[in-house]
Each structure stands twice: as C-alpha cells, then as structure tokens.
Amino acid sequence: MGNLDIKTLTPLWTGGVGGKVDRIHETGLLGSMRWWYEALVRGLGGEVHGGPGLDYCNFKADQYRNFEIENETEYLRAAGLCDVCQIFGATGWKRRFYLSIVEKDIKNEKIQHPIKAIQRKYTNDEGKERIPTWYFPESDLKGAPPNTPKTGTFEMQIQSRDHRFSPDIIGGLIQFIADWGALGARSQMGFGIIEPVNGPFDTRPLYRRLVAASGSRSYAGYPSLKNIFWTCIRTKKTGKEETFNLKYDLRRLFSDDPKVRHFVMGTSLKSGERMASKVKISRPYGDGRIRIWGWIPEKANCYGKAWDRNRIVERIYRYLTEKYNLEFWREMDNSRDSVTPNTGDARRFLQSLLGIKEG
Numbered sequence: 443m444g445n446l447d448i449k450t451l452t453p454l455w456t457g458g459v460g461g462k463v464d465r466i467h468e469t470g471l472l473g474s475m476r477w478w479y480e481a482l483v484r485g486l487g488g489e490v491h492g493g494p495g496l497d498y499c500n501f502k503a504d505q506y507r508n509f510e511i512e513n514e515t516e517y518l519r520a521a522g523l524c525d526v527c528q529i530f531g532a533t534g535w536k537r538r539f540y541l542s543i544v545e546k547d548i549k550n551e552k553i554q555h556p557i558k559a560i561q562r563k564y565t566n567d568e569g570k571e572r573i574p575t576w577y578f579p580e581s582d583l584k585g586a587p588p589n590t591p592k593t594g595t596f597e598m599q600i601q602s603r604d605h606r607f608s609p610d611i612i613g614g615l616i617q618f619i620a621d622w623g624a625l626g627a628r629s630q631m632g633f634g635i636i637e638p639v640n641g642p643f644d645t646r647p648l649y650r651r652l653v654a655a656s657g658s659r660s661y662a663g664y665p666s667l668k669n670i671f672w673t674c675i676r677t678k679k680t681g682k683e684e685t686f687n688l689k690y691d692l693r694r695l696f697s698d699d700p701k702v703r704h705f706v707m708g709t710s711l712k713s714g715e716r717m718a719s720k721v722k723i724s725r726p727y728g729d730g731r732i733r734i735w736g737w738i739p740e741k742a743n744c745y746g747k748a749w750d751r752n753r754i755v756e757r758i759y760r761y762l763t764e765k766y767n768l769e770f771w772r773e774m775d776n777s778r779d780s781v782t783p784n785t786g787d788a789r790r791f792l793q794s795l796l797g798i799k800e801g
C-alpha cells in the first residue's frame with residue numbers, strides 16, 4: 443500500500459487549535475477515520491467499547507503475553523481491546539499504523555464566518571425577518587495563524603507498525619470514506635469530500651478485517667451501518683451557501699417538534715448548548731453533486747410516542763425525492779434502498795457499499 447494520493451473535492455478541515463502550524467493535521471484525519479471504522483464495526487455486530495465522550499479501552503499487557511499469535515482479533519479482545527482500539531490505539535496500546543501527510547499542491551480556503559443561507563428567510567419569535575446563519579465554534583477561528591480549510595492534493599503515507607497488520611485495511615477505509623463519507627472535521631459544514639488520485643484502493647482487506655470482527659452485538663443509540671442513510675443529489679446551484687439552504691429546508695421538515703429538530707439537525711444557535719447535526723450535507727462538488735448522509739438512531743429520548751427512526755428518515759427521503767433527482771438512496775434493510783432493497787444481511791449490504799462482488 444504505502445502512499446495514497448488524495449484530491450479534495452470540497453475543502454478539508456483538520457484543525458482549529460490555536461498556536462499550531464497551519465497545515466493538514468494527521469489527528470484531524472484520524473478522528474474521522476476512527477468514526478467511520480466504529481460505525482462499520484457496529485454495523486457488523488463487532489465489539490466497540492465506549493462511545494462519544496467515553497474513554498477508550500485499557501490494554502492489559504500481562505494477559506496479552508499469554509496468547510498465541512493466531513486469531514488476532516480474539517486474543518486482542520481478551521487483552522481488553524475492542525475491535526476499533528485494536529487498530530486505532532487505546533490506553534497502553536499504540537495505533538497499528540503510522541500516518542503522515544505530505545502536502546503536494548495545497549491552497550488555503552478562506553473561512554466565511556458566519557455563513558448565511560442567502561436564499562431563505564424566516565420570521566423569528568418577535569415577528570422580524572431573519573436569514574438563517576451558521577457559525578463556526580470560536581475555537582475554530584482563534585490561533586495564529588488560524589488553521590484554515592485546505593483544497594488541493596496531498597499524500598497520505600500509511601505504514602504498518604508491525605508485520606501482522608496490513609496497511610491495506612486503512613487504504614480500504616479511505617476508499618470507503620471517499621465513496622460514502624467525509625474526511626477530517628466539520629463535515630456538517632460540508633467539508634471533507636475526497637477523491638483518490640491513484641485509486642480506487644482495494645476494499646477487500648477492510649472487508650475481511652470487519653468480517654473477522656463481526657458478531658451479534660447491537661448498538662441502538664450509536665452511529666452504525668444499520669442506521670445510516672446515504673444519498674446524492676444534483677443541483678445547478680453550486681455556491682457554497684447551497685449546503686446551508688438545503689440544511690435549512692431539512693430543518694424545517696421538523697418544525698412541528700423542536701426537540702426532534704434539534705436532535706436530528708443540530709442546534710444552530712450562536713449561544714446555548716451546541717448539538718451536532720446527525721445529517722451531513724456536503725458542499726456542491728464536481729458537476730453540482732451534493733452528498734447527504736445521516737445517522738438516525740433506533741432509540742432516542744426525544745422520540746416519545748410520536749416518533750421513530752423510520753418516520754424521521756421517511757420525511758427526509760420524501761422531501762428530497764420530491765424536489766431532486768436522487769442518484770441513489772442507500773439504507774440497510776429498507777425498501778427505500780435503491781440498489782439492494784430490504785437487505786438485512788450486514789455483510790451483503792457492506793459488500794455492495796464496498797463494490798465487492800459476492801463470493
């Protein structure tokens with residue numbers, strides 16, 4: 443494997459920490475890689491400890507020494523590591539691969555702050571007309587120089603830390619993110635759509651590793667292959683405010699229930715508690731594509747009796763299908779899925795996402 447050449451299709455955001463040099467930060471990429479890997483492992487019923495805000499696993503070195511080196515995922519579990527920490531590291535256990543970034547042709551993108559959805563207006567509680575506006579967290583804007591979003595091409599150099607771990611697994615993960623997700627932080631601002639320049643990277647090593655870790659665990663309240671949906675629309679309006687126009691339209695679908703609206707679409711208030719949107723909308727890229735995906739959990743306190751996962755996704759689906767031509771709709775074990783409808787078998791669904799022929 444070795445070197446992955448990556449081109450940004452929408453700007454890449456990897457940091458906003460004051461004082462650090464303005465460049466692509468590896469840590470900013472690793473967070474999103476871990477997030478997607480967790481979602482995949484959860485989808486296949488593998489072992490993922492913790493969750494947002496919780497600690498990573500604790501590695502028990504004394505137990506580890508007693509094991510044979512066959513069936514790696516099993517003995518590392520027995521030594522206290524979940525399937526994600528086995529690769530991405532935990533307390534007392536190093537990440538299995540080195541990642542370094544070589545910037546090839548990188549330019550700074552200006553942060554536009556705040557960003558206004560210029561084509562939409564709403565009337566606030568006091569009867570005044572307002573334009574919906576999104577703000578970056580203050581921490582993103584501080585620092586000297588500020589860590590700006592980047593566009594262009596760069597190289598991800600992936601090296602295995604030991605011979606038993608194949609860096610091709612990470613290559614497969616990057617291909618998955620290029621096809622279905624976003625790399626780096628602030629995906630809710632439309633950042634992080636990438637394209638492999640020397641790809642596509644082989645997704646089979648990733649698939650084999652995930653299958654080796656699969657099981658029967660379920661994770662109703664966390665992002666997972668089982669509760670994520672994906673779609674892509676085409677638009678002639680290619681300005682970056684289009685992301686926020688669409689975001690505003692989707693928020694309005696839940697205007698009858700502010701709690702559910704905040705839960706699904708996040709809070710956009712400048713002050714007060716900040717909740718991240720579970721639905722991500724990319725900036726327009728290529729010939730006017732906008733990638734939309736989101737995770738809607740099966741269970742949530744705010745659902746009450748009136749809501750469930752299906753009702754929420756159905757509203758989004760219906761709105762988008764009525765207003766746009768969808769290139770596809772992907773959702774596991776659901777009739778809405780346009781490629782493998784009603785496929786409850788996580789492996790088959792994952793094969794389809796990864797472009798792996800059965801067998």
Ligand SMILES: [Zn+2]
Nearest residue numbers: 491499524527
């Ligand atoms: Zn873990």
